[in-house]
Amino acid sequence: GENVEQHPSTLSVQEGDSAVIKCTYSDSASNYFPWYKQELGKRPQLIIDIRSNVGEKKDQRIAVTLNKTAKHFSLHITETQPEDSAVYFCAASGTGGSYIPTFGRGTSLIVHP
Amino acid sequence: SQTIHQWPATLVQPVGSPLSLECTVEGTSNPNLYWYRQAAGRGLQLLFYSVGIGQISSEVPQNLSASRPQDRQFILSSKKLLLSDSGFYLCAWSVQGSDTQYFGPGTRLTVL
Numbered sequence: 001g002e003n004v005e006q007h008p009s010t011l012s013v014q015e016g017d018s019a020v021i022k023c024t025y026s027d028s029a030s031n032y033f034p035w036y037k038q039e040l041g042k043r044p045q046l047i048i049d050i051r052s053n054v055g056e057k058k059d060q061r062i063a064v065t066l067n068k069t070a071k072h073f074s075l076h077i078t079e080t081q082p083e084d085s086a087v088y089f090c091a092a093s094g095t096g097g098s099y100i101p102t103f104g105r106g107t108s109l110i111v112h113p
Numbered sequence: 114s115q116t117i118h119q120w121p122a123t124l125v126q127p128v129g130s131p132l133s134l135e136c137t138v139e140g141t142s143n144p145n146l147y148w149y150r151q152a153a154g155r156g157l158q159l160l161f162y163s164v165g166i167g168q169i170s171s172e173v174p175q176n177l178s179a180s181r182p183q184d185r186q187f188i189l190s191s192k193k194l195l196l197s198d199s200g201f202y203l204c205a206w207s208v209q210g211s212d213t214q215y216f217g218p219g220t221r222l223t224v225l
Binding site for chain 2: 032034036041042043044045046049089093094099100101103104105106
């Protein structure tokens with residue numbers, strides 16, 4: 001089955017810096033890659049996603065890039081703010097026609113004011 | 114618009130007691146439904162998913178079970194809780210044929 005590795009497990013940045021979280025996946029048949037943000041004690045919320053026919057997608061300060069050849073995708077957050085502090089999860093799905101995502105283990109992002 | 118509800122929000126139960134968590138979705142028909150568990154500080158573990166009424170697939174063998182008695186209702190149950198069942202239980206839904214999942218507010222379960 002699919003395997004998703006996410007790095008780093010913890011990322012600490014200063015307010016205003018950029019943050020990058022990377023995920024690799026194992027199955028080249030995966031074609032959908034969402035990112036979720038989970039604040040402490042809350043539900044994961046979808047913040048951005050990308051499909052395999054697109055190399056990059058942006059939404060304000062957030063962007064996701066996909067390299068299908070290398071089987072990795074990354075979340076980029078620019079001009080970080082304290083409210084960006086949360087756990088971020090990547091996922092991959094689409095293998096074998098399944099819509100069940102495989103999640104990474106999460107990255108705890110801490111933005112220091 | 115679609116809304117997903119879970120209750121209760123918080124639950125404290127003794128070891129060996131039964132469990133019933135409920136999830137309902139509004140504003141859509143025939144959704145795919147999912148139950149996840151998240152241990153403290155850990156990732157998301159898929160427990161069950163359902164593509165229709167009475168259709169349940171189990172991802173992890175354990176003392177939990179799931180049922181889908183109605184199109185937009187998903188129930189997670191246990192006959193006897195273990196300490197290791199403590200965690201944050203999240204229900205999620207997606208449109209049939211889509212892999213974009215949306216999570217409910219969750220139930221925080223503590224087994225003592």
